[in-house]
Amino acid sequence: MQPEMQSSELNVSVLLSVGAHPKTARSRRADQDAKALELALSLPKARVAAIHAGDAGDEALRQYLGMGLPALQVLPQPKEADVVPVLVDYLRQHPATLVLTGGKAEQGESSGMLPYLLAQELGWPVVPRVAAVESVGNGKAAVLQALPRGQRRALTVSLPCVLCIDEAAPAPRQSAFALGQRGKIEVLSAAVTTDSERADWTVQPARKRPKRLKVVKAKTAADRFKAATAKASGDGGQVIVPKTVEEGAEAILKMLKEEGVLR
Amino acid sequence: MITSLLSVLIFIALALAVIGAVRRARLWRQGQANPVDIIGGLLKMPRRYLVDLHHVVARDKAMSNTHVATAGGFVASAVLIVLVHLFELDSRILAWALLLTTATMFTGAIFVYRRRIDPPSRLSKGPWMRLPKSLLVFAASFFVLTLPAAGILPEGAGGWLLAVVLTAGIVWGMGEMFFGMTWGGPMKHAFAGALHLAFHRRAERFEDGVGRSTGLKAIDLTAAKLGVEKPADFKWNQLLGFDACVQCGRCEAACPAFAAGQPLNPKKLIQDMVVGLAGGTDVNYAGSPYPGKPIGEHGGNAHSPIVKGLVDAETLWSCTTCRACVEECPMMIEHVDAIVDMRRFLTLEKGATPNKGPEVLENLIATDNPGGFEPGSRMHWAADLSIPVLADVKQTEVLFWVGDGGFDMRNQRTLRSFVKLLKAAKVQFAVLAHEERDSGDVARRLGDEATFQQLAKRNIKTLSQYGFKRIVTCDPHSFHVLKNEYGELGGHYEVLHHTTYLNELVQSGALQVSKHQGGSVTYHDPCYLGRYNGEYEAPRELLRSLGIEVKEMERSGFRSRCCGGGGGAPITDIPGKQRIPDMRMDDARATGAEIVAVGCPQCTAMLEGVVEPRPEIKDIAELLVAALVEVDEPAGQKSTGQKAAVQTAEPVKMAAASKAAAAKTGEPA
Structure with a gap:
């Protein structure tokens, strides 16, 4: 598949899941997915396709439509299904x-x-923790990328690619009830x-983690501000640049044992 | 000579007036259908004018007398002019009557003229400055013209000069009074106002002087467009209502947002809607602008979007829905309905609720409370109070509707006080606990009718499972919504504000209170209790029963000024020059009172947010608890120093639980 060069139009597919509110577990638009959709909708000249693999009847999908999507494609999948193959098929057919x-x-x-799967x-390449897309063109x-404490790392990635949108991305726009009701859910x-x-x-x-x-x-x-913003001093740690995968895995395993995570 | 010319002139003026009336009516009919009782409305109109409207006008005695003389004189004169000068009935009595009515009108017009010499800023200028002169000319011309018919002067007296002067006067006078009335002059208020009274969208307001209709009207959520985008999306009689505006600016003088320098002026808003229905720009508007927004930059027509054309969104979001404008309006215009209609479009169709609006609405959808708190923590404030829960007891006398104040540490003090009073009065009561949801007040006033209806329907469903006689709540917003807005969705309840209910208990002797021990007290009327529901007396009677003589603020009762907390205003938070609660606190300071008694969690929060030094803020329930006489308790065991609400009913469970609850509610243990 050829990525469009200097594309006049950019095909963006956003994969949307149904979220759960942390306090009530009520289904809702998932926070990070909504941010991904927001990012897609605010890309200039983007043609946005939104895809959900799951239950087409879930009312929470309307919250995505309420953000101004005219339609949302649903690949009907039961709860116990593996959604990777069906999404791969879809993305192969709809580049x-x-x-x-x-x-x-x-x-x-x-x-x-x-x-990742x-x-x-x-x-394709995959970039995790994306906070913003600055430009798309010339195959790149x-x-x-969002790093802790508001830091950012600029990356260039070849197209096509998968971007995982981080919590640090701009907040999603308000979902308008009427648009959500009128948007189409295409099964x-x-x-x-x-x-x-x-x-x-x-x-x-x-279980609730301790x-x-x-x-x-x-x-x-001033002290509180420093504590909240200063970099963790990270005493006792060491930077390892492993030569082989095994060497790296070894180092991780050793650390987990030291910390008592693995026994 | 002049008599024949006169008949022609009168005929032309009346014909033009009729053509103008038809044209104007067609402008109103651009609005949406809303069936009214045409004949019945017209028949009721005189009474509505003479009783309901006059009741509002009469708050300003001088203006009321002026208007009675001028308007009464004019209406009677107009009828007599047609009889005497158009049909030329040869009757001395009629002519003398016409002399009398024009003289009355002239007298009234002199007072109108005097008011316009140095008019207050709330009055519109422009064509309105011309009106008193037109009134004088009209009355004087017809007075002189009628002298011959009354046999005082001979026909043709005064010669040509007088005839020319009189003709000019008649053309001017009738131009203003007949032609101008239907073609958009200042006199339009009489024509549109009369019809507005006849076809008012809230006819219930006029029922026998006690009529009240303040609940917002529901919309069909499956309609092709939700809310009002363009002037033509209003109901036709709403458009008619806007057109009735007489630009007296009483709304402007009462509006807290305007006083705070936020970009809202109710009068200008209504005039912008008039510009919208007729098409054009606001360049001819001659009153105070929206603070910070110059005149002449906005315009539109009946079929173009209102926001960004006629008004800016901030204007709509500045409103606290306090209804002070509606209360003051002598033309019975419904400003708040219009504002919420337009907000509905912005929220439901555009997703454009400003600032914290979207977050609050999302919280309401996901957690049933605006703060996004865990619904299970709704009753944490009462962990040690052993309040019966309706899900267990099924039946109760009084359902205590807690409201979202249950999540707020300050309000929890009020709630605990109220519970203590209920227990002291041995009232059988229960709460819904985690089954209770936000009443939907904020969602509705932020324009999110969908979330309101969802919350309301679920609350109604919950309430339908249990037996109770009445609902009592400490929150006037929940009170108003439960009482006046759930009915349309099928929920009919007897709902009382806690001050009303406590007053019943005190008056019947079920609650015994001693004298108030603290400092002097003023009382702040919550908008949703006072103006929305007419309850001004119960809180004051309660305070009197504590031996308190309320030091009334200048703006109190139906003229109480909003605390700034209604209508989602603290959420949309439109900047102004000063804060509304600061202005309100200045009102309170002016009385010299040491305590401001309140009856609303919003008012408490807004007024307590004012920086010290300022009077203390106390809910009436808190004042009552402080003076409560607990009859059953043996005098020796009376817990005086301890404030952690020790109950006479269950002294056993207290020790451990009260510490936990006290930690949560922030009370000293």
């Missing part, structure tokens, strides 16, 4: 220059693996591949 996704889903496996199948996209026909690995899993509600207590030692506002 896109940019595929935007959120970092990870707000429900289900929420592994954050989907963009897609990119692997398609043979200039993007900004496409799609094959279903059952996730065989998943079938063996037992699923249970997540949190390290944060003792605020700062006495003054």
Whole structure:
């Protein structure tokens, strides 16, 4: 597939999932996916296609339509399906220059693996934690990657590519009720591949992770500001530049054992 | 000679007036259909004019008398002119009557003229400055003209000179009074105003002097367009209402947003809608502008979008929906309806709610409360109070509607006080706890009718499962919405504000209170309790029963000034020159009172946000608790120093639970 050079029109596919509100678990537009859609809608000359692999009847999809999408394509998939093959098929049939996704889903496996698996199948590069797309053209996209504490890293990536949009991307526009009601949900026909690995899993509600207590030692506002913004000093760590994959894995394993994560 | 010319002139003026009336009516009919009782409305119109409208005008006695003389004189004169000078009925009595009416009109017009010598800033100038002269000329000309018919002067007295002067006077006078009335002159207010009274969209307002109609009207969420985008999207009788505006500027003088320098002036807004319905620009508008927005830059027509054409969005979002303008309007125009209609379009169709609006609406959709708090934490403030929950007891006397104030630490103090009073009065009550949702007030006033209807329908469904006699709430916004806005969606309840209910308890002797011990007190009327629901007396009676003599503010009762917290105004937060609560606190300071008694969580938050030094803010329930006489408790055990709401009913569970609750509510344990 040839990426468009100096394209007059840019084909952008946004993959949208149904999110879950952190307080009530009510279904909603997923935060990162909504940011991905916002980014797509604000790209100049972009032709945006929005795709959801899942339940076409979910009312939360209307919240995406409310952002000004005239239509949304749904590849109907049951909960237990593996959505990677059907999305790969779709993207092969409907070539896109940019595929935007959120970092990870707000429900289900929420592994954050989907963009990587897609990119692997398609043979495209993938950029995680994208905060902004600065320019697209000449077979390349200039993007900004979000790093901790508001830092950004400028990257250039060859097209086509998969971009995972980070929380640091601009907030999504308000969803307008009437637009959401009037937007079309187009149900496409799609094959279903059952996730065989998943079938063996037992699923249970997540336990709340224990949190390290944060003792605020700062006495003054200036101290608190410093504590909130300063780089972590990271004592005890070391920078390893592994020669081989095995060497790197070894180092990670060693650290996990030291920390008592693995026993 | 002059008599025949006169009949022709009168005929021409009346014919032109009729043509103008038809043209004007066609402008109104650009609006959407809204069936009204045409005959019935016209029959009721005189009463609505003489009773309801006059009631508003009569708040300014001098102006009211002026208007009675001028308008009464004019209407009677107009009828008599047709009889005497057009049909030329030869009757001395009629002629004398006409002399009397024109003289009355002339007298009134002198006072109109005097008011215009140094007019207050709220009055529009321009053509309105011409009106008193036109009135004088009209009255004087016809007075002199009628003298021969009354037999005082001989026919043809005064000769040609007088005839020419009189003819000029008649042309001017009738031009203003008949032609101008239907072709857009200042007298248009009489013509459009009369019809507006007849075909008012809220006919309930006029029922026997006690009529009240303040609930917003629901819209069909499946319609092709939601809300009002263009002037033609208003109902036709709303357009007619705008056209009735007499530009007296009473709304402007009452509007808190205007006073705070936010870009809103209710009078200008209505005039912009008139520009919209007739087409053109606001360049001829001769009143105060929207603060910070020059005149002459906006325009449009009935079929072009209002926002960015006729008005800017900030203007619409500045409104606190306090209804002060509607209360003051002698023409019974419904400003708040119009503003919310236009907001609905911006929110539902454009997704353009400003500032924190979208966040609040998303929270309401996802968590049923505007703050995005966990719904399960709604009753944390009452962890130690053992309040019965309706889901367990199913039946109760009083359903205590907590409202979103339950999430707010300051308001929790009010809620706890109220519970203590209910317990002291041995009232059987219960709460919905986590089954309660936001009433939908903020969503609706931010234009999100969809979220309002969803919240309302779910609340109605919840309420339908239980038995209760009445709902009592400490939040006037919930009170108003439950009482006046759920009906349209199928929820009919007897709802009371806590001050009304507490007053009942105190008056019936169920609650015994001693004298108030603190400093002097003024009372701030919440808009949604006072102007929206007419409850001015119960809070004052309660305060009197505490032995408090309320030091009334200059703006109190139906003229109370908004705290700035209504209509989602703190959420949309349109900048102005000063803050509305600061202005309100200045009103309170002027009374010298040490305590401002309030009855609304919004007012409490807004007024307490004013920097100190300032009077203390206390909910009436808090004042009552401080003076509560607990009859059952043996005197020795009376907990005086401890404020953590020790209950006489369950002293056992207290020790551990109250510490937790106190930590949460921020009360001293």
